[in-house]
Amino acid sequence: MNRQFGEAILDLKNVSLVFGGVKALTDISFDVREHEIRAIIGPNGAGKSSMLNVINGVYRPQQGEIILRGRHFARMNPYKAAKAGISRTFQNIALFKGMSVIDNIMTGRNLKIGTNLLLQAIWWGPARREELAHRAKVEEVIDFLEIQHIRKTPVGRLPYGLQKRVDLGRALAMEPSILLLDEPMAGMNVEEKQDMCRFILDVNDQFGTTIVLIEHDMGVVMDISDRVVVLDYGRKIGDGTPDEVRADPEVISAYLGASH
Numbered sequence: 001m002n003r004q005f006g007e008a009i010l011d012l013k014n015v016s017l018v019f020g021g022v023k024a025l026t027d028i029s030f031d032v033r034e035h036e037i038r039a040i041i042g043p044n045g046a047g048k049s050s051m052l053n054v055i056n057g058v059y060r061p062q063q064g065e066i067i068l069r070g071r072h073f074a075r076m077n078p079y080k081a082a083k084a085g086i087s088r089t090f091q092n093i094a095l096f097k098g099m100s101v102i103d104n105i106m107t108g109r110n111l112k113i114g115t116n117l118l119l120q121a122i123w124w125g126p127a128r129r130e131e132l133a134h135r136a137k138v139e140e141v142i143d144f145l146e147i148q149h150i151r152k153t154p155v156g157r158l159p160y161g162l163q164k165r166v167d168l169g170r171a172l173a174m175e176p177s178i179l180l181l182d183e184p185m186a187g188m189n190v191e192e193k194q195d196m197c198r199f200i201l202d203v204n205d206q207f208g209t210t211i212v213l214i215e216h217d218m219g220v221v222m223d224i225s226d227r228v229v230v231l232d233y234g235r236k237i238g239d240g241t242p243d244e245v246r247a248d249p250e251v252i253s254a255y256l257g258a259s260h
Contacts, residue, residue, distance in 0.1 A: 005226070006034030009210060010178060012057070015064035017050055017234075024050045025061065028236045030229045032178070037204055037211045041245075042231035042255075048214045049091060051231070052180050055212065056081040056088055081103030087171040088180035092212075093163050097156030101166050104142055104155050109134040141169045142254045145199060161192035170209075179203065181213045185220060193217065197224055216220065222246065230254075 014114035025047045032038045040048045053059040055066065057076035066073045068084055087108070095104050117182040142151050145165050150158060155166055164184060171179060184200070185193045201224055203209050215221050221228060222242040230238035230251050238244075238251040245251055 001238050004103065005036045008032065009034045009069050010212075011067040012051075012055070013065050013067065015051075015054055015061045015066075017047075017059055017061045023234050025054070025231075025234045026236075027153055028064075028231070030236065030239055032212055033227075034208060034210055035204065036206055036226040037200070037213060037224055039213045039215060039228045040231065041215070041218070041221055041223035041228055045233070046231040047234040048231055049182055051255065052088060052182055052212070052214060053129075055085050056180060070074075070168060083232045085175075085177035086180065087174040087176035087178075089164075089167045089171050089182060089184055091182040091186060093160075093167050095155045095167060095170070097164060098154055100152050100154055101147060101158075102135075102138060102142065104166055105138045105169040106134065108170040109138065137175075138169075138173055141172050144172070144202070145169050161188050161195075163233075164196065165199070168196075172203065174208060176211065178210045181211060181215075183214050183216065185215060193220065200224060 010032040012031070013029050015025055015028045016023070028047075028051065040051060042048055050059060054061050057078045057080060060075050060077075066076050068076075068086075071084075073080070089242070096107070139151075142148055145168065147165060147169070149163065150162060155163060164187075168181075168184065181200070183256070185196050188196065197220060200211060200213070204211055213221075213225065225242055227240060228238070228242055229236060229247045230245055230248075232254045237254055238248045240248070
């Protein structure tokens with residue numbers, strides 16, 4: 001990878017998260033630099049999704065802090081995270097199955113709607129102009145993801161791989177500066193994974209979006225990531241470039257296995 005990175009824009013310091021006495025995350029620190037693809041890997045139950053949920057405020061850690069572009073947060077929440085430019089996809093697709101592709105992606109524009117509900121209801125004046133502008137932005141996302149042919153199709157009728165692409169589109173509609181991807185390729189076949197890899201790299205390259213990625217496919221992680229943090233039982237056991245992590249004895253023992 002020859003991408004150029006900026007300073008750290010997201011810094012997690014000594015984050016610990018406990019559920020009913022069970023330690024999901026223990027004293028974890030790492031940073032994310034502007035414009036990089038930062039992977040989080042580890043076996044099932046390592047705390048990867050919990051870490052994403054801490055970053056975007058779904059979970060509130062008992063200890064530690066999040067530093068986002070120089071602002072310190074002891075407690076993040078999803079609204080603050082979204083307003084600060086953080087969006088995400090989910091391991092389990094959470095789309096509106098009865099709504100069309102374009103309307104699902106349109107929901108990603110909600111925070112950017114400025115007109116009041118009355119004007120929106122009668123679709124008059126500023127509300128009409130604003131909605132048309134938002135729909136134009138959504139059409140750009142649809143073109144980027146090459147899903148023009150299904151734009152009016154109810155999401156529930158789509159195959160799994162295309163639903164994952166719509167989920168990515170909804171996150172992109174927010175125009176995030178940081179995009180959190182929770183196993184974006186889970187359940188996909190080889191061709192679908194290749195397409196998703198291409199879109200992730202293009203989002204990073206063309207939009208300059210910083211990406212934090214959870215993925216179990218080690219081939220994908222090592223190919224597209226700039227740095228990798230490794231979790232095991234809620235603790236950080238490795239952090240570095242893909243080559244550094246691949247050669248780390250503790251990571252090999254805990255996760256990758258001797259054959260890797």
